[in-house]
Amino acid sequence: MRQSYTLPEMFLLGTLGLALLLPLAAVLYIFIRAAAGISLEFIFAMPVQRGITGGILPAIVGTLWLLFGTTLVVLPVGVGAGIYLAEFAPRNRLTHLLEMALINLAGVPSVVFGLFGYAFFVLTLGFGSSLLSASLTLAIMTLPLVVTATREALHGVPVSFREASLALGATRWQAVSTVALPCARSGVLTGTLLALSRAAGDTACILITGAAFFLPRLPTSFMSRFMALPYHLYISATQLPGMPVERIWALPGYCCS
């Protein structure tokens, strides 16, 4: 069936077009401007002269380490909590409180997570400004995303699947781990990737908990300070006059991809 639209309806479609165009144009513009600054040397070399020449390897590696650390923490806790909420949580006031906590945790601004991470991990626990502090902070920030994705994915698995498994003599845990969870895999994966993309792009948290601007060596352990792509972009764009323009433009290109 062909759709036909009246004039005011076309106006609505126009607003949709505009809303889609703005972010897409932004991304396209960045990639075009970035093309001039990207080279193999830029990706694989150490920065020299506070990053004005040389490459951004430590920032790339730093971001990868951050993601690794974040995943290590957020995946077991987030998926575990999601399984609990979807499969085992009794319908009582405590569970209701837990759900409310989850909603509110999702709404906390990242800079408040940063404040918490700074006071708790960096200062109180004495982890210092380090990969460890930043990864833990990012893990807490992304936790609600993973929990919600896991819970929703498990809710999407029909109850009859579990009942069939129970009827065959499986325990409740076996029904969940061998039947429901594998069915929910793709949902859990999507949620985790979403969480990681947020962790990779976040700047406010790591700026408070341990990112360094210029550190021309790779992090050696989770206790080292580190460079990271988004923070590098922030500093290059705001605090460094004389930074070659095409070198800055190349950065968001990586942040986006």
Place this chain on the structure above:
Amino acid sequence: MPYQQKLVTVAGYTVLLLTAAIFLFVAAQAWPFFREQVDLSFFTGDRWLPVSSPPTFQIKGFLVSSLMITTMAIVVGCPLGILSAVSLAELLPRQVSVRLRSVFEMTVGIPSVVFGFLGLTVVAPFVARVFNLNTGLTGFSAGLVLSVMVLPTLVSLADEALRAVPREYAEASYALGATRWQTIWRVIVPAARSGIIAAVLLAMGRAIGETMTVLMVAGGRLTTPGSIFEPMRPITALIAAEVTNAARHSEQYHALFAAGLVLFAITFAVNAIAAAVIVGKKGAA
């Protein structure tokens, strides 16, 4: 109970524990400041002077800045976002909507620092030229960038609310001879009202909490802005800019946590209202 089940239970309660811990920990760091503070000048005063003696910490300017930029983002973003959601949910064929939705979801992944960078290099110079200002780094530019940033939240939630309206409502309206335009605005949108309000509130929460964009684009002047066309510093930017420079347990350190607590309280309230709007709707239906 097998040990695996115990483990996931522990994981579940970790979420609860963490939320409480964040609030309590930030509050504990802010407490020494509030204990010294005898009046409300923290909220009503205009002077943030961390290095003078004695130092003064008053956050009215930052609160007003946050309010101005958030309002701007919502006023510009809402019409765009809600009308887009109506197009997606009611006008376009299903297959097209599904594709466009995934495009919106992709734009969620653009980091805020990238938006900030675009604001700094593209939007701010543009705003300076159009309005003939000395600097484009103003609340206006930041609000403009934020209005694009809140679009994915707004569109996906409003779209979801519109699609949740039972098909029968629209069919009944058509059966009475209403046009599609009438059906959309007299039946479907009013029925989805609470979901749309919740979407706006959640987008507002996002705009208030946004840090990097406003830190880079809003200009950073510390006093209360007279208009949105002046440089300003919202409360998120204040925290991000100063916390690592403040000596631990200095007055400035505690004052920044106090500001963080205020920010936490504001976003908490906005999100709680949004949740209440949704739950209230479910209760009534």
